[in-house]
Amino acid sequence: MKTLIRTAATVAALATAAVACTSTTAGTPPKPRASSLGAIRLVAYTGCDDLLSGLREHAAQRVTPWGFDNVMPLAYMEDSARSVTANAKTSTPEHSTTNVHEAGVDEPDVVKTDGDRVITVKDGVLRIIDTATRKVTGSLKLTEGENGPGVPADLLVSGDRALVLMRGGDIMYKRMAGFAPQGDTRYVLVDLSGAPKVLSTIKPQGSYVDARMVGSTVRLVTRSQPDIAFPEFKEDVSEAERVKRNQAVVRQAPADAWLPKIEITDASGAVRKDSVKCERISHPADYTGTSLLTVHTIDLAQGVTAAGTDPISLAADGDIVYGTGSSLYVASNPRWWMPVVISEPAVETPATTPSSGEAAPAVEPTPTDPPVPDTPTPSPEPTIPPEETEVHRFDIGSPGAPSYVASGKVPGRLLNQYSLSEYDGHLRVATTLTSPDGKNSSSAVYVLKADTLARTGEVGGLGEGERIYSVRFIGPVGYCVTFRQVDPLYTLDLRDAAAPKVTGELKITGYSAYLHPGAEGRLIGIGQEASEKGRTLGTQVSLFDVSDPAGPRRLSQLFQKDSGSTAEWDPHAFLYWPKTGLAVIPLTQQTESGGLVLKIDDSGVTKLGMIKHPGKDEYQAGIQRALVIGDSIWTLSYDGIQVNDAATLAQQAWIPLR
Template identity: 75%
Template sequence: MIRTAVTVAALATVTAACTTSTGETPAPPKKTTLGAIRLVAYNSCDDMLAGLREKAAANVGPWGFGGVTPLTARAEDTAAITPNAKTAVPEHSTTNVHEAGVDEPDLVKTDGNRVITVTGGTLRIIDTATRKVTSTLKLTEGDERVFAPADLLLSGNRALVLFRGYGDAMFKATSAVPLGDTRYVLVDLAGEPKVMSTVKPQGTYVDARMVGSTVRIVTRSQPDITLPQPKENVSEAERIKANQAAVRQAPIDAWLPKIEIKDASGAVKTDTVKCERVSHPADYTGTSLLTVHTLDLAQGVTTTGTDPISLAADGDIVYGTGTSLYVASNPRWWSVLPMPIDIAPAEEPTPEEPKPTPEEPKPTPTIPPEETEIHRFDVASPGPPSYVASGKVSGRLLNQYSMSEHEGHLRVATTLTSADGKNSSSTVHVLKADTLAKSGEVGGLGEGERIYSVRFIGAVGYCVTFKQVDPLYTLDLRDPAAPKVTGELKITGYSAYLHPGGEGRLIGIGQEASEQGRTLGTQVSLFDVSDPASPRRLSQLFQKDSGSEAEWDPHAFLYWPKTGLSVIPLTQQNESGALVLKIDDSGVSKVGMIKHPTQEQQGDYAYQPGIQRSIVIGDTIWTLSQEGIQVNDATTLASQTWIPLR
């Protein structure tokens, strides 16, 4: 027998029917019709099991359920969670986030008085006044080595450490290094840091958002179903039939996500998401569940645990505002096995069936259309979120910046590529936030190209597409029913990340390229977008043969509007560091480079640590690499302190 994980879902609209915080069962959920979108909840566990079994059975193939998953404060608590209340807090930068007031997990956090980071499974607290590590806390168990870096969220004297782990048991079994499970560790930072509780959910961590001290964490779980060991010389049809039989016998526990919570004393409590807290769309595959956990850092883990709700859907991109949480699922047809194709199994032709002549056309594979599904939760109230609506748009999202909620509408930018990969075009869709039904769209952006970056600022949108040249489009989104392109700027290269740079200014981080589209090195551009009909580039700084992490991870980008200081990681030929810039209303200029000390390795091998993050604290710049943290003067860039983290 083999144990396989269910992967990949293509789903539509859902709603959640949740129990109350006291555990009472609510009244039966109402079925609500919102235009063409039908929100449906399960009536009972039996109803849920029957539906999931049949949907999953319909989607099982001869080799299983798919291919390999892509590696992809309360008032009374205020005093307790306010650090160093008598000490003046230095002016400091925070994590570069998509929406103001909605914090995102990152490698390092600061409140001005402390810098907190986790490397090698150990949490470290650095006092910004003395510039020394004041406390450490080992968060890994035994010889376990966490393969991916941990992310952090910070609220007062509470830190939430999010270990991504790997939920795919097959991947863990074949890995050469010990891999940690997905888990969320709540740490009390008052005095010596200590673990308050550890939440270990079933599945993999997708992303999280924090508003105030309340964190919403999205995980994705896959049913654990035992499928028969494939036998030799058995047809695919027979394998499918055997797998379907196994699915139809699987218990409800195979789908319901499980949660393990360990408190400070080591006592472990296990729980399972209740049937009445799971919802489904009118059309779904039964192969994946998204679960949203709620954790208030000020209160810690209460008797209700993480108040989880689940829906029969898949998702990999999270976008949040102060009142909404969106989870989007990009098309995954390239990783689905078996892919439905109109090709018969290869067989040796019989005399009655002669071999086809070369002139006969070959069957063409049938590839599912590229569609992105989007699910919205209402997170405006305390406690578990409520599910609002789901929708679908054609094409593929680039990242969370491809979505933006504004005045009751969600704007979504996608690229749609033809099945043969030869044609592509991008569209900005405008959906009603309450139903996710379409209000309008503007398409035809970058014919033959794909989206490289998107930024929505109020009623204006900016979209960069690229193949050989970089059209920067400006979009007028004031009328949701009739969005339109107002301007276009064609230049070589592209911007992979766009950042507001003040009134009428837009900063772009990306790559310069030749007229043939070959990338040449990092470029930082300042655009004048004060006239939406005529965007223009005011200034460009080019670093030949280089790349920056800020191109694909906006958390790596630092912009300090007070002085125009900007810092991005830079890797150039055989050296790494952080490029320090001055960006003002008229241009971009280079201030200098910050580099971390060269690290010696065994065998006389030395290397330059790659800088990942930068922070402004007072009149200094703090930069983080896997080896340590360095403090430099913000004006002269003179190195002041090196704090090793190994």
């Protein structure tokens, strides 16, 4: 007998697969478990006794012979040209900001600017660069010993305060799988007013999910699992007995095992420890008890006060965060279903999807029937969980901790935060639903009431046999791209929440992996060109005319053969400056890497040139981000920051970061 268990690394690889993996019995697809979708309500625990009994029993039902199922859910805009505010320096140049989903809601990134300074963090070191002199004026090492290199970190900045979000684990794996090892997350508050210095360090239990900042107030979402030590694994103990032993351990665990902990160190080195109170933890009607989401609140203008991070928790999973000025949404994508299969022999067969060129999930072996001497009974068909997404909404319109509003469920899986959009009292949600056997898929947009998250309308049938590659909601209109061999760009009329509808469809080769609003009636797409059979050929930038919702058309296409861009999966890497139509995307191809500089106007996309950095390889020289500051383009790579003239692209300065 051989036990087949998929690892977290396998799960990360499956994140890019077009269909979900299932196992079959005698060639028959397993039947999905029926589920009741619609509004669900969170219920707060009355106290620690209530919390403990509920979490113990729910978690015991999820325990396996190896402990908890530790595989986390698989886990990405308008570029606002900032105006000079009344209290800003009169000499502050116009500048771009981080490319974010919602205007006025900042998102963490590796570099920030206020026009006078560029602040970035790399390898555990924060640096401040003066934009006038183009020199590093301050630096601060945030890690000890040799732990800096490779530590991923992002920034949020308000005035003279920066919050550095540090997490363990490789950044690429983090972005694919949506989690980092527990205990490796730190939030460091830094004073930037003079020589940068640490004001406080916050270590929450669990892994960093994401954060949003409105004004100077940051809401941070972390995920934690109960701290329970299971008995040592022994080969001579049956799986059934191991499950019983593990369940017994769970049912005896104290409430403290679940309560998320937090440790705050102030500037003097004094340490304060706390945990989320039982009555500040809520749960949905159906939950596993194996994961808790915690929302922390920090006002950068005030720093960490006596209230600490004022945390509240929810007994749920979550891997996608979307925020508006008054709402914070945390969505829990369905887990990839990975049954434990006992088989002899256990063989995984790799496969590819000919139409898309992507790696397809490996096929599970068919389980053997248990030996029965007299009257063999067929093995029962495995029951797989429904593919559905939970969405939780919190009100962040007031200072202090957010308040829970409602929760809801929709069928299918989200692509990223752009699959969510709040507008006119409703939340629009775009998902792809894959059949249990992985052979069929279809996408839909659901409209939910924002105050209850009850469903009011839906439009389905998008991209039969395909999956969503990009989504963008702009006011009452939605745009959705699905892909397998050709790229249907759908336009959606969402004005009537009870009756959303498809108004137009454009089929072209390739796909757009990111959609960005351009000038009036224009939509920009960043993605890949593909052959008629679906084989990707290289980066393409498309300009669509969407002024007529019934007849979207492509006005212009710029194609770079055998190339790729991180802007396809990381919108923060895309720069668009509406004032001049300037756009920059990172580009990696066989012969060179750098920043592809474009001019995008009402009629077309034009290549202006490439900005290249010095470096020994494409990783060091590859462009990660681009900023507009005054009349210059600032680009960031691993080795440094380069400044180029925005009109001529002539190099003006090189600022090393190593």
